[in-house]
Amino acid sequence: MDDYILEMRDITKTFPGVKALQDVRLKVKRGEIHAICGENGAGKSTLMKVLSGVYPFGTYEGEIFYDGATCEFSNIRDSEHRGIVIIHQELALSPYLSIAENIFMGNERVRRGSIDWNLTNADAQELLRRVGLTENPTTKIRDIGVGKQQLVEIAKALSKKVKLLILDEPTAALNDADSEHLLGLLNGLREEGVTCIIISHKLNEIKAIADSTTIIRDGKSIETLNVADITEERIIKGMVGRELDSRYPDHVPSIGTELFRIEDWTVHHPINQDRIVVDKANITIHRGEVVGLAGLMGAGRTELAMSVFGRAYGSKISGRLIKDGKEIKARNVSEAIDNGIAYATEDRKHYGLNLIEDIKRNISLAALNKLSPGGWVNDNEEFEVANGYRASMNIKSPTVLAITGKLSGGNQQKVVLGKWLYSDPDVLILDEPTRGIDVGAKYEIYVIIKKLAEEGKGVLVISSELPELLGICDRIYTLSAGHITGQVSRAEATQEGLMRLMTKDQKTLTELAPEAIEVHLEPPTDQPNVDATTVEAPKSEDSRHV
């Protein structure tokens, strides 16, 4: 009989209005590497937060059996005492402290009431050796690369006598060499008897190291595969197949001339300037066309969009933006707006709205000059404009003087859209336009998108929900690790096909160079009113050889 170190039974976790997890089961064998796969928002991170006590016992339903006992963790410390350590995607290290100080943070080596620095550094040295680092333990965290920081996190976990190590997307920010080293280390830990749960989008990695894989979709555990059954095909099939619970407005595309083209767009990370976040991306948008951009977390979708929008993200940006056949300059956001580009953010609370202001002032902000002859704002005109959008977009609030922070997510999203519609753009980039809003409001937003396309505008929709992209887009690009890995027309697109392209990693791409280049070099034909289905796209069968 198999020896299970962890059994999570029928875990259900509800947030106000949303069921994030529903009867999820997870069984992890002692000493194995267990992968968890799922689309963005499937519930992987939530499940791990339940396991590690971030969501304390009582805030979820279900049972956790771990290491021979039922667990009722009330915080992270509880789970760490039992040897469960979680390493988040965003590393939790203090950049200005040394490696040793970080390793023993909250767990200091103390002798007679004061910290014994010699012991701290000696113990840290030993832990670093175990993870294959030769750095001096007194080196500051910010002076070592992301790959080594990841290893320091693991060393920190080892210092806590870890039995079950959880890694959330550990290789997302790493280059190939660092990734390989990390995976090698995980193999080594397995030999030492440490059990590992790894959340990853990189299917080839999972295939390489995982002993079993659990697939989660829409907050439900779909199936658990053993090493013999793990194939990329199988995983993709499990991950997609999301239920089509939304309705989409009928949309008869009437696609015109080329409107906007992003050419050889390359973006580096704003701080770590050697890291390429978007690599030579090419995207074309036609008048009246709704174009989708699909990609998993960390693929660089938002980074691509924001860097195009007046270089609001990134460093060392190169490439060209061509609108109506002419190259445009968008060196800052106001130039981008002047050139008729709009970007509605995925994070409306932090980047989209002034939550302490009313609807009226939020809607007018991006195009205040339009109602301010000579720099003087015409309040009444502004009220009128905002009221117009409130009516046409069905923003539910008593007046446009309502504070946006008090609106529901769907209504907030409509205010963001209203702001950008009022700036009267030709190209709209909508980043996760329906994230976190209810089905009814989603439909209304789809209708708005459809209307925009019918007015002859070009819309680029970024979304994690493949059915949504299939439902509203005429053509879909896929992005993986900063590369455009394909484009598929609406008629040919399937969830499996897209997911295959979305998980195609850089290495595979270069190995399959001829095919990949073909994707890049086939620009859509520029005939007016061309039917969406004639736009070239790699047949989903082609990439089955991957």
Place this chain on the structure above:
Amino acid sequence: MSEAPVIKQTSGFAPFLNKARQSLGSSGIYVALALIVILFEITTDGVLLTPDNLSKLIGQFGYILILAIGMVIVIIAGHIDLGVGSVVGFTGALSGVLIVRQGMPIWIGVLLTLIVGGIVGAWNGYWVAYFGIPAFIVTLAGMLIFRGATQLTLGGTQISPFPEGYRNIASGFLQGYLGYFDIPSFLGGGTADIFTLVIALVAIAGFAYSQLRARQGRQKYNQEVASMGAFVGRIAVFAVVILLFALQLSKYSGTPVILIIVALLMLIFVAVTNKTVFGRHVYAIGGNLHAAELSGVKTKAVTFWVFVIMGVLSALAGIVFAARINLANPTNGTGFELDAIAAAFIGGAAVTGGVGRVIGAIVGGTIMALLNNGMSIMGIDVSYQQVIKGAVLLAAVAFDVYNKRKVRG
């Protein structure tokens, strides 16, 4: 009352309390001001509102109001300026050197000083906006730098006296242009300056006209307006308060010049903050810097100009203060930044930025001035005065934070 059934539909007293809190949130500051006036009028046996005390009050604390106007704009933008006290000292000293030592004409000396104030603001603004150093640090450094600069400018001595024309900026009065009239004995008797009353009437007419224009504008766009009764009542309250105030002033020595300066600044900056694109952008960057940036607001330029405005107003306050005490001294302006910051916060500005009003800061500054003046008349020890002022500031901000938590709650 048309609201009554609405209240009944929802449960219990909560909506009523909510409504009370909301209306108190916007006009509570006026209620507080009125209560403080009444309190001190009683505790000082009526000295507070005597003609000569009112004139003194305005002359003595005009500089706080000037600084408060600039400070509230800085705070709305999400920053702070700790250096204004030192800039007050520095610009006062500079104007002394230019006008008294160099013998420049007063208007040139004043103009140059205001320009230097703008340059000082640009210096702060550069480091905050373009270099990205927190305003707290930049202006703390400015506090030291400009205090030192004050001493260097004065060369270790002090400058006094100033010519009369300069002193009149803070201590002068406008009166007698239209003669005087005898106040009927049932109103207390004595003579009053007609010019001062005419100014008051002009102010009332201007207020009524602007209110009417705003109302008509809203009606043209089919927006909700206050009932006619409330509209007239509001103008009437304003008229009565201004007339009584002007009557008291007219009995003493007429309209203080500083009052005209403060009133003009108030009109200008109320318009700038409420009516201009620049003003909207200040609120936008204070409310959510990232969202403002992603909406095309030139956040750096706006921040820069906010500090330039603060610099010019600090210079004006420096001139007013030096003129008032007829002395440019190395310690002029020490601690003024705290008065200005307190005025802005008492006036409803939010610690986190994005919220605040120029009118609120003026009222907040007036409350600070009344506390100073009233407690001094009562003969309260200076140590206790500080404790009380501190407690009032804390209470005002605590009220604001509490209110916001309720709203978000």
